[in-house]
Amino acid sequence: MNRGYPFRRHSADVHTLIGPYVLDAVTGPERHAVERHRVHCPSCDAEIAELTATAARLADSTIRTPPEALRQRVLAEARRTRQDPPSAHADAVRRIGWHGWDAVAAVLLLVVFAVLVTYGVQQTRVDRARQQNAVAQSRQQDVAAVLAAPDAELVPTTLPDGARGRLVVSRSDDRAVVTLTGLPALSGRHTYQLWLVSGAGHPASVGVLDVGTRSTTRVVSGIAAAEAFAVSTEPAGGSTRPTNIWASVPLTG
Amino acid sequence: MVRQRTRPGDGQPVRPPADDDPVGALLVRTARGDEPAFAELYEHVAPRVYGLCVRVLRDPGQAEEVSQEVLLELWRRAARYQPDRGTGLVWVLTVAHRRAVDRVRSAQARTDREERAAATATPRGGDEVAEQVTIRMEHQQVRRCLRALTELQRQAVTLAYYHGRTYREVAELLGVPLPTIKSRMRDALIRLRDCLAVAR
Numbered sequence: 001m002n003r004g005y006p007f008r009r010h011s012a013d014v015h016t017l018i019g020p021y022v023l024d025a026v027t028g029p030e031r032h033a034v035e036r037h038r039v040h041c042p043s044c045d046a047e048i049a050e051l052t053a054t055a056a057r058l059a060d061s062t063i064r065t066p067p068e069a070l071r072q073r074v075l076a077e078a079r080r081t082r083q084d085p086p087s088a089h090a091d092a093v094r095r096i097g098w099h100g101w102d103a104v105a106a107v108l109l110l111v112v113f114a115v116l117v118t119y120g121v122q123q124t125r126v127d128r129a130r131q132q133n134a135v136a137q138s139r140q141q142d143v144a145a146v147l148a149a150p151d152a153e154l155v156p157t158t159l160p161d162g163a164r165g166r167l168v169v170s171r172s173d174d175r176a177v178v179t180l181t182g183l184p185a186l187s188g189r190h191t192y193q194l195w196l197v198s199g200a201g202h203p204a205s206v207g208v209l210d211v212g213t214r215s216t217t218r219v220v221s222g223i224a225a226a227e228a229f230a231v232s233t234e235p236a237g238g239s240t241r242p243t244n245i246w247a248s249v250p251l252t253g
Numbered sequence: 254m255v256r257q258r259t260r261p262g263d264g265q266p267v268r269p270p271a272d273d274d275p276v277g278a279l280l281v282r283t284a285r286g287d288e289p290a291f292a293e294l295y296e297h298v299a300p301r302v303y304g305l306c307v308r309v310l311r312d313p314g315q316a317e318e319v320s321q322e323v324l325l326e327l328w329r330r331a332a333r334y335q336p337d338r339g340t341g342l343v344w345v346l347t348v349a350h351r352r353a354v355d356r357v358r359s360a361q362a363r364t365d366r367e368e369r370a371a372a373t374a375t376p377r378g379g380d381e382v383a384e385q386v387t388i389r390m391e392h393q394q395v396r397r398c399l400r401a402l403t404e405l406q407r408q409a410v411t412l413a414y415y416h417g418r419t420y421r422e423v424a425e426l427l428g429v430p431l432p433t434i435k436s437r438m439r440d441a442l443i444r445l446r447d448c449l450a451v452a453r
């Protein structure tokens with residue numbers, strides 16, 4: 001691990017800090033010591049990268065749906081926020097030079113944002129947010145009921161074009177929770193429609209996404225008799241029969 | 254406001270994000286000022302960022318504030334993400350964890366009374382939804398692998414990662430010498446890495 005060159009005097013200390021550094025359990029100066037060291041020590045750099053990816057998995061157990069209002073605020077503020085240039089040099093300068101007028105300017109900027117958000121934007125959104133909340137809450141109760149069913153099981157779901165899907169099925173409850181993310185954008189006024197396909201009958205529509213929607217979580221009923229879950233692409237508003245099946249997930253077994 | 258940007262001129266090859274790294278791909282698009290990509294990035298990472306902040310800060314209000322800072326930081330600094338240095342999700346969670354820890358420490362500087370609660374609290378609200386439980390496979394893996402650690406390793410990781418404690422505080426809380434706690438943290442991460450790799 002390059003314990004000698006080029007930080008002979010300090011590198012032994014730095015190596016013992018790898019675990020705490022990866023867990024963000026170090027002080028600022030210790031953090032910088034590790035960051036300076038890893039630039040010159042490829043083996044430490046590789047270990048830190050690997051353990052950082054491991055530590056990130058600890059966040060798997062903390063996932064939580066944020067308030068809808070957060071989404072609106074973040075997207076609105078991003079629209080008026082200038083992006084930083086991609087230079088690593090700017091990063092170093094920022095770390096050292098984050099005081100004086102920079103700080104004053106930042107505080108002023110924050111005040112302006114706060115005023116905008118509080119008075120200009122929030123008022124008009126309150127009603128809509130309340131409405132969405134009520135809908136979201138009843139949907140969440142349905143979702144929770146399916147997921148809590150004793151026989152709830154995760155059905156392997158492979159989707160084309162890099163999209164991701166999760167399907168949790170409870171046959172006793174006759175319902176499933178469908179989560180689709182990263183659906184490819186469709187051209188024109190087209191959208192996705194969800195179907196349950198049984199052996200004998202026609203495919204039954206279980207929902208149409210709004211045009212432009214690329215991710216959704218829904219509770220779908222009538223799963224017990226179905227042999228497959230399918231997603232098709234349709235003209236806006238959906239169709240009575242699937243026009244173009246985009247993905248199909250077997251439910252048997 | 255779509256502006257084409259060049260990558261940092263440090264001569265390193267820039268690998269495009271792998272197909273199984275949708276967050277990385279969205280970060281690369283976000284770095285070009287692609288607002289729809291950022292909206293999609295939000296859908297992917299906001300529950301993870303917010304959940305982690307709630308866990309570390311144990312206060313939904315503060316968690317919301319810090320999440321907002323983190324998510325806007327992703328917008329502002331997306332160009333800093335280097336696909337060849339790791340997946341997008343790991344980068345996002347690293348940014349989020351650091352911010353949450355910074356906040357919990359500055360709050361602790363004022364009041365340091367929650368120490369005992371910190372060791373046990375696991376906030377759970379009524380607002381968990383699909384993603385939380387549908388990924389319970391991964392969730393269970395992490396828990397199983399945490400259980401496979403020694404008691405000292407598990408406590409060290411828990412106090413540091415989930416409660417934002419420094420290794421000095423952890424050593425003091427657990428009554429263990431500093432060199433021991435530092436090496437237990439590293440050992441624990443190595444064991445977790447191996448356990449999670451097998452479980453995948």
Ligand SMILES: [Zn+2]
Nearest residue numbers: 001002041044
């Ligand atoms: Zn080293």
